[in-house]
Amino acid sequence: MPAARNKVGFTMKNTPRTREQLLSARLRQLADAGLMRQRRRLDSPLTPHAIMEGQKMLAFASNDYLGLAAHPDIIAAMAQGARDWGAGSGASHLISGHLKAHETLERRLAEFTGFDRCLVFSAGYLANLAVTPTLAAGRDDAIFADRLNHASLIDAARLSRARQHRYPHGDMAALERLLAQSAAKTKVIVSDAVFSMDGDLAPLSDLFRLAERFDAWLVIDDAHGFGVLGPEGRGSLAHCGIRPHPRILLMATLGKAAGTSGAFVAGSALAIEYLLQNARSYIFTTAQPPAIAAAATKSLEIIQNDEARRAHLRALIRQLQTGCAALPWRLLPSETAIQPLMLGENDKALALSQQLWRRGLWVAAIRPPTVPPGTARLRISLSAAHGENDVAELINALRELA
Ligand SMILES: Cc1ncc(COP(=O)(O)O)c(C=O)c1O
Helix, strand or coil: CCCEECCCCCEECCCCCCHHHHHHHHHHHHHHCCCCCCCCCECCCCCCEEEECCEEEEECCCCCCCCCCCCHHHHHHHHHHHHHHCCCCCCEHHHHHCCHHHHHHHHHHHHHHCCCEEEEECCHHHHHHHHHHHHCCCCCCEEEEECCCCHHHHHHHHCCCCEEEEECCCCHHHHHHHHHHCCCCCEEEEEECECCCCCCECCHHHHHHHHHHCCCEEEEECCCCCCCCCHHHCCHHHHCCCCCCCCEEEEEECCCCCCCCCEEEEECHHHHHHHHHHCHHHHCCECCCHHHHHHHHHHHHHHHHCHHHHHHHHHHHHHHHHHHCCCCCEECCCCCCEEEEEEECHHHHHHHHHHHHHCCEECEEECCCCCCCCCEEEEEECCCCCCHHHHHHHHHHHHHHC
């Protein structure tokens, strides 16, 4: 009998017979390949100095880039939001779950990003599922995606019947060729702005130029740039000097630099109305709890006014880059809070993460399928809530372990 190949691509010589045997065999293979994942339990709020599984740890593992997740004013806004509007929204936006707290947040986000209109979602995953397959739904349409796009963008493309094209990471010549060859009725170019596991910035100006030339939509996921990059933290498009345009749809999450939860999509009034009427992951899900919308509205105010947080974060990034220069492992070139230290093999990344853990430092090892095989890494994630001493402690530990 030929060897069976399971979903994650492992060959199984002795094909298991029962459902339980099948799951156990797949889990064993994940473990053998160094790909088992483990959740770490936090026993305190998420701050760099956190209690994790009963131990005091210094954490470099969150996306709370501006240190807002435990900000007292945002916590107070969330508590007040719950008192004003209740704990849950009770329904989807189009039934009866669209509260004034959501509407206020949408209006402020539109003002902040400069787009006509915004839609708020309860997760970035859902926001991404809403955009690409709604714009490019049919077999006559085509989606052009960077190979390193976030899983939610990849899954979004899978929901569409459109032709899929994935171009090598950041390769604008390849994208241009694909666009030139395409006779699709609707073309959608989709890319992370800041790549979540590499920390590098997409060539946004080139993407926009190609979108203009080939009359395509440009869908940008700015989960990791919003709040961090650009004047007043307006995000990656503003950072690159790209003004809002009717062919751009901008998605960003509120669970990273904004320190809360959920996401939004910003665009022209027409495009947003089209999503509201058609996007299944907007229509068929309960609206974000209104207290979170109230908290995110407060967070937006802090993002806009507290430039010192971004300046401090930039100083920490430079400190880490300088401190890691002599290590045997290389940091990927990244000017953002995401600083990946490349180890290559899964076991090496896991072992270094575990050695740091034993010294009270929490840095996540990132392995396939989150990143391509052979590119396992430590994803060092910096936050404005870190101090210089914290970064120095991490650098010293890495030097000793090297
Ligand atoms: C680039 C990117 N897009 C989308 C998401 C999904 O956002 P959310 O966590 O709000 O579902 C994430 C991470 O979670 C991300 O890194």
